Amino acid sequence: MASNLVSALFQQATYSSNYPSPSGPTVTPFPNFDASVDAAAINNALNAKGVDEETIISILTTRTNLQRQQIAADYQQSVGKQLKAVLKSKLSSKLETVALNLLQTPAQFDAHQLYYATKGLGTDEDCLVEILVSRSNKEIKEIIKVYQEEFNCDLEGKIKSDTSGAFQKALIALLKASRDESSTVDHDLADDDARALYEAGEKRKGTDVDTFINILTTRNFAHMHTVFQRYTKYSKHDVDKALDLELNGDIENVLISLVKCMGNKPAYFAEKLNNSMKGYGTDDDKLIRIMISRSEVDLKDVEIEYKAKYGMTLYKAIKDDTKGDYEKILLALCGTKE
Known part of the structure; x- marks a missing residue:
């Protein structure tokens, strides 16, 4: 990992519980939206000779998820068939994949991604990390709820059966969705956290990974910025270098990903x-x-x-x-x- 990564990341970001977005989304609510008009247009496109893919693409990518849900509901009512089922029968390959995914709610989409990341032989660790480090407490709780509804299975139990060791501990900690999402900085606690990270890593033989996991998965972003600044009081290294020296493999991936998302x-x-x-x-x-x-x-x-x-x-x-x-x-x- 490049030296001073953490410091650089935090210097270029503004710290709050929600990253301030100067530009934001590419998909925004479609003006003068009419679900029945869109449902009819999609139905015509699906029944056109050879299928009118361009109309389907245009509608699905310029309506928000909520608007797509309304289109799907209107399609079901007017045509008598599920839009997902008809799209699946008419489209193919990766276009089909993207179109069907766009019709899922955000929580359904994440739940399905996590399900397939742990299905069958092997585990897509990057998918697990990417979703769990980047979602809010509310989003994670909704994912857990929807996962249970969609697959009649407990997400925590599934992750426990597919992972192990410190990596498993970090993912389970993220699933608890207990991060402080305020922007308050407790300077005394920040100093305690910085010292705790130093004593859990560089100061001892071996690494107390639990301490790293606890601090990095529960503190708010502004607080962690201060922690990383205070860390240099105790060590000749920045925190990023300490993580690089102390950890490796999947546990390093999840903690470094957390740091990057914070920054x-x-x-x-x-x-x-x-x-x-x-x-x-x-x-x-x-x-x-x-x-x-x-x-x-x-x-x-x-x-x-x-x-x-x-x-x-x-x-x-x-x-x-x-x-x-x-x-x-x-x-x-x-x-x-x-």
């Missing part, structure tokens, strides 16, 4: 998007997951960070890495033409 969440997602497209092949699951999950939150900010860090627009990166209707629906979510 600059759009930059964290810009990096994840770049990772999904660099090298040979594309991690389509990750690319789709981030484009959908951030489209109504901060995707414009992610685009700004992407351009600043990688020297090209996210739009161009996606255009270079995808093709066909899959490319069209992802580019439409970008909300820009360049």
Whole structure:
């Protein structure tokens, strides 16, 4: 991990329980919205010769999730069939995947992503980390509720059965959704936390990972900024260097991801998007997951960070890495033409 990462991240961000978004989402409420008109247009597009994919893409990517839910309800009432089922029968490949995911509520979408991350052989640790470090307390609680409803299964129990050790402890701590989401800084506690992190890591042989997990998963972002500043009173290293020296593997990934989200969440997602497209092949699951999950939150900010860090627009990166209707629906979510 690059030296001074934590310090740099926190210097470029404003600290609050919710990252202040100068640009925000790429998908916003469609003006003069009429669910019945959109449902009829989608029905016509689905029944057109060869299927009118462009109309379907245009509607699904310019309506908010709430508006899409209303379209689906109106479609069911007027046509007598579930929109998801008809889309599944008429579309194919990755266009089908994106379209069906856009019709899920945010909590359903996250719950399904977590379900498939732990289904079958192997576990998609990056998916587990990405979702749990970046969602609010309210969002995590809703995911847990929906996961139980959708799969008749306890999310915590599933994660426990698929992970182990310190990594498991960190994920379970995040599932508790107990982070202080205020912007209050207790300076005495910040000093105590900084000393505790030092004594849990550098000062001792071996690492008291529980202390790192407890502090990094419960304190608010502003407080942690102060903790990281105070840490240099006790150590010749910055906290980021200490984490690099003390931890490795999945536990390092989850704690470093937490730090990045605390500092600059759009930059964290810009990096994840770049990772999904660099090298040979594309991690389509990750690319789709981030484009959908951030489209109504901060995707414009992610685009700004992407351009600043990688020297090209996210739009161009996606255009270079995808093709066909899959490319069209992802580019439409970008909300820009360049």
